[in-house]
Amino acid sequence: MKTTLRRLALVSTAILSLTGAAAAQQTVVWWDFLAGGDGVRMKALIDAFNQEHQGEIAIEGTTLEWGTPFYTKLQTSAAIGEGPDIATYHLSRMPLAVQSGTLAEITDEDLAGVGLSDDSFTAAAAEAAKVDGVRYGVPFDQHGLILYYNKELLGDAGMLDDNGLPTGLDGMENFEAALAQFTGDGSYGLSMPTGDRYRAVYSFFGQQGGTMFDAAAGGFFPTDADVEKLTTATETMKRWVDNGWTPAQIESPAALALFTSGQAAFFIMGNWEVPTFTDLAAKGEMFEWGAVELPVLFDHQAAWSDSHAFVIPANAGKEADPAKREAVMTVIAWMDEHSLDWAGAGHIPAFNAVRESAEFQALKPQSDYAGFAATAVFDPRTVLAGPAAPLGDAWTNYIVPATTGEIDPADAAVEMRDDLNDQL
Missing domain, CATH: 3.40.190.10 (Periplasmic binding protein-like II)
Structure with a gap:
């Protein structure tokens, strides 16, 4: 009898352990507008992230049509609480997105939780990610x-x-x-x-x-x-x-x-x-x-x-989920840390550690024109600016x-x- 009870206890513990593991895994719903070579490279990054984080975090990616269709869908979806957990965005459109209430603030604490800060990125991109001093995006490239x-x-x-x-x-x-x-x-x-x-x-x-x-x-x-x-x-x-x-x-x-x-x-x-x-x-x-x-x-x-960046939609009516936010920030940090692969598309990593690395300096011709990241002129900070x-x-x-x-x-x-x- 005691042996049977011990076996039942072990089985129960195993079931609880499996249930806990399943509950711990976060699915991050991702939307982007990246087609062509950019889309191929981003899909490869998503696949690599998912493989590395099996059982912990899974990115569920969807690519939508670039331009007005993407931005309109993101705005309307966020307004009814049906937007993704993370999306790509052009920093030049940030003022318009903030005016429409599409994006959630990304705080200093959010960045610090994954070892990032404004100083992790080019000054131009870090500044373009803010509206009236409030951050709504994390730069990925310039x-x-x-x-x-x-x-x-x-x-x-x-x-x-x-x-x-x-x-x-x-x-x-x-x-x-x-x-x-x-x-x-x-x-x-x-x-x-x-x-x-x-x-x-x-x-x-x-x-x-x-x-x-x-x-x-x-x-x-x-x-x-x-x-x-x-x-x-x-x-x-x-x-x-x-x-x-x-x-x-x-x-x-x-x-x-x-x-x-x-x-x-x-x-x-x-x-x-x-x-x-x-x-x-x-x-x-x-x-x-x-x-x-x-x-x-x-x-x-x-x-x-301009700059491709990551944003977190302000999904109306959805309760804040600290575990989901942590997973999203983990995705963002990982993408920036692996942006050397993205540089193959010609883009300049906004993440200083990658852009200043020996591996990037050896990448030609990208490193020959990377200096523009420091002297870039973004679109002005107005709701009339940005793609589409x-x-x-x-x-x-x-x-x-x-x-x-x-x-x-x-x-x-x-x-x-x-x-x-x-x-x-």
Whole structure:
């Protein structure tokens, strides 16, 4: 009888142990907007996390359509308490998300619980993750505008140093001389999709120290000097078009092909095209190429940038669950600690320990343009900014046409300012 009781006790203990283990496992519902190569890399990271945390935490991932559909679904789902536990987000849209009540605060204590703080990340991204001093996101990367170049063409022109990096491009006179040098006989100095020129204009605006938005000083482009700086930046791109150094109208696929075929010495675009060129080179279908920060054409280094980040939706009506929050923060910290794999997509890790590691420094060309993370110009802190937001429409409606002569650059700058201020 005693033996039977002992056996029953052991069985009960085992059952309780198994039940406790099952209860301890947390399922973290994850939404992202990452497609293509980004999506493949993120899925690999999720799979690696799940394998490493079996029996403890399981990420249940879903990828939704990028842009307005994603942000709208996240906002409406959070409002009825049906949002995910964690989501990817662009830091440039943070003010709009906070105004709509979509996101929950991520406190210093949340970060400290997984060994993180603001000092763990680039200063630009850490600041962009906050609205009015309150943190609503944890940075994962910085992505921005960079300069791709044809090493063979520049090498033949004596414009590469011993490390294969371009020389003599800083300063408007030098860079425009290079554009002119490589233009002719069906070739161009520069390729860049027409619709993406606003990022270059914003970068050049930032290089002049322009202020796009200041709520206390009157809104968008608050001074005449800021309007003049926007005009100057726009006139720069228009001059390149007028001189034939870059095509007047060219869509993204054609702009890519112009560079990859060797018909353009330079290509200005976001770092997300790095995998495209890497894959082509691996197949022997592309020349030797590199990528660096945008040259300094005005007063100081600056380049358009944004950041993929992790956020926690403010799911209405759901009680706070400390165990769930701990699991979510564990996921965030793990992703940042393993962001070297994400850097393969061309992005710059926002997490300092990874970006400053020897492994990242050996990653080319990423480490050659990583400096933009410290001098990045994010979208201004306004509810009109970010992907799939009114600021993007204003760039498209006024500045992009001004680069092709459809609108006078000075008029375009004033019209953009007035339009955005009317929407505030």
